[in-house]
Amino acid sequence: MLSERTSATVRATLPAVAANLDEISSVFYTRLFTAHPDLLRNLFNRGNQANGTQRQALAGSIAAFASALVAQPATTPDALLSRIAHKHASLGITRDQYPLVHNHLFAAIAEVLGDAVTEEVAAAWTEVYWAMAEALIAVESRLYAEAGAPDGDSWREYRVVDRYAETDDVVTFVAQPTDGRPVPVAQPGQYVSVQVHLADGARQIRQYSLTTAQGETVRFAVKRALGEPAGEVSNHLHDHVVTGDLLRISAPFGDVVLDEGDNPVLLVSAGIGCTPMISMLGHLAATDSPRQVIAVHADRSERTHPLRADFDQLIAKLPNASAHVWYEEPTGPWPAERTGLVDLGTVAVPDGVTAYLCGPLPFMRAVHAQLRDLGVPTADIHYEVFGSDLWLARR
Template sequence: MLTEQSAATVRATLPAVGAAIGEITERFYARLFTAHPDLLRDLFNRGNQAAGTQRQALAGSIAAFAVHLLDHPEQRPDAMLGRIAHKHASLGVSPEQYKVVHEHLFAAIAEVLGEAVTPEVAAAWDEVYWLMANALVAIEKRLYEESGERGFGAWEVVERVEETADVATFRLRPADDRPPRDFRAGQYVSVRVELPDGARQIRQYSLSGAPGGTLRQFSVKRVHGGATPDGEVSNRLHARVRPGDVLELSEPYGDLVLDAGPDTPVLLASAGIGVTPMAAMLADLAATGHRGPVTVVHGDRSPADHALRSDLETYAAKLPDASVHFFYERDAGPGHRTGLVDLSDVAVRPGTRAYLCGPLPFMRAVRGRLIERGVAPADVHYEVFGPDLWLARG
């Protein structure tokens, strides 16, 4: 994919770029938001920017892409590109914005590395950038075409359910006459919310109900500390949104989707609010009459903190061969276990396809245990809420 000359230059300069990539991305975002404050106000997640996680994800993805080009020149890292493209499409990113990013990213590289950025070095990394950018543009174009290029639409809240003290489920229907496009279990929508300062911030929420029908359902965990960017959207939704209100939703996106034959063993493992895509997958398995064994594993602080618990139990009861394993840090009660998720006593069938969602340490631990138990790495799929630091780190 890279020309031989550029590959040699990238290989020689990768250690220096990699060592400085954190400073480069910090300066990049500072330059970008100074020139285009509307992007921070209305496109980029202010919480992720404040926490620095978006910078880490960008730095990691660029470095990972460059390494992949060098180590596997005959392949394209489609898993990484596809995940990024789905997120971009859910935000409405346009091809023109890649030119803006290029301008400020390469200015930041020049600022940080100084005279080391010779014309040859600049040309080589320019090639890396446009290989990645053009691949993303192509994938995003296909995703937009599949969605009918409809962008954000108006959806009316028809029901609000208080799942726990900090989790609310919103059920919505189209506020106009256009029929909704169906989605696949595991996908998410972007929700755009106007905040008191006029910003129109966007957050992604997994659809927590079964595909089909005209309703959309997503569940939101309130992030405490609503005066900070981290929790400004979740707190706004919890405090202000009631039946009859109208929200802006994107079309469904996301590359973590249920993909298992009717007899395939399936394991769904989640922790905390990571239960949302797993609930949709379990609902879909029940609705389609899945015949194979289904294992549901969930960890939470307590039963009172466990959102969608009754949904999991109801859907599992509709399946011919399903087992449910709940782990709670406290107040577990009869039939459930105290402590962190532990797969030691959980049956893992040969040929299992596993789907994970929750904090990164949880997913790393579960993935490692599943592989030890004989699950093929290619059959372990995961979803990360927020910037994908796991994928960026390889």
């Protein structure tokens, strides 16, 4: 993909660029939002901008892509590109936005690195940028075509037909399209974007995993997001959206989906990370799957465990499934649940298993390490991250 000369230039300058990527990302976003404030109000996650996680994720993805190209110039890191492309598609990113990003990104690189950015260096990194951009555009175009939205606009109006509490801080929303057309087909594990109109006029977007991939409605669970900054969209949904209200919801996207093989499946989640796993369990139960299924969940207590009833009912429907639940502060009868943190060394993890992880990043890192210690290949371990993907940024 990259010429030999470009590869050599990128290889030589990658340490300097990588060491300054966090600052470059910060300058880039400042420039972008100064020139185009509506992007921060109506497209980018203001919370992730405020806490810096979006900046870290951008830096991590650029470094990972450039490193992969330098290592294998004739190939592209498909897994990384797929994850980014699905997120972009869920937001409605289109081809005409890439030159805008390029202009502000390279202005930021020049500002941070100064005279080190020679014409040769600028040309080499421009080639890297457009290699990444064109690869993403190609994937995104395919995703839009599959969603029946070749122009990149997969948004539809939905009416909330039900909402109910799962726990004190988790609410499930059930919504139905207002246009009478069928709900888009979703693969188990995928998410939708939800856009809300906030009090200050901003139209912010967040992604929520579907808890079911079937039927005439979409269903997703939302956890109230406390902390600093608080979750604008999640808290708005909790506090202001009731049955009868309208929401803009995208087509389903997401590349962490249940495979269709017959090998054993391991689903490992913590907290609200259970939502894509419930979708996968629902699909397995609906298809009367004979696969061996091991479902592992960690939570603070029974009271904070979202969708516990769904979890139990779906496990009971599967002929070859087992459940293992850890509570840090269990209130139920012992030894029905386990106390403390997840220890996969106490679970019979079969050979040939495909594992799916979802939960806080430290939890997934710990589980990933346990799986590797148990001999599960990295290629067979898949993870979903809620919010900015910092997995690569902190490797």
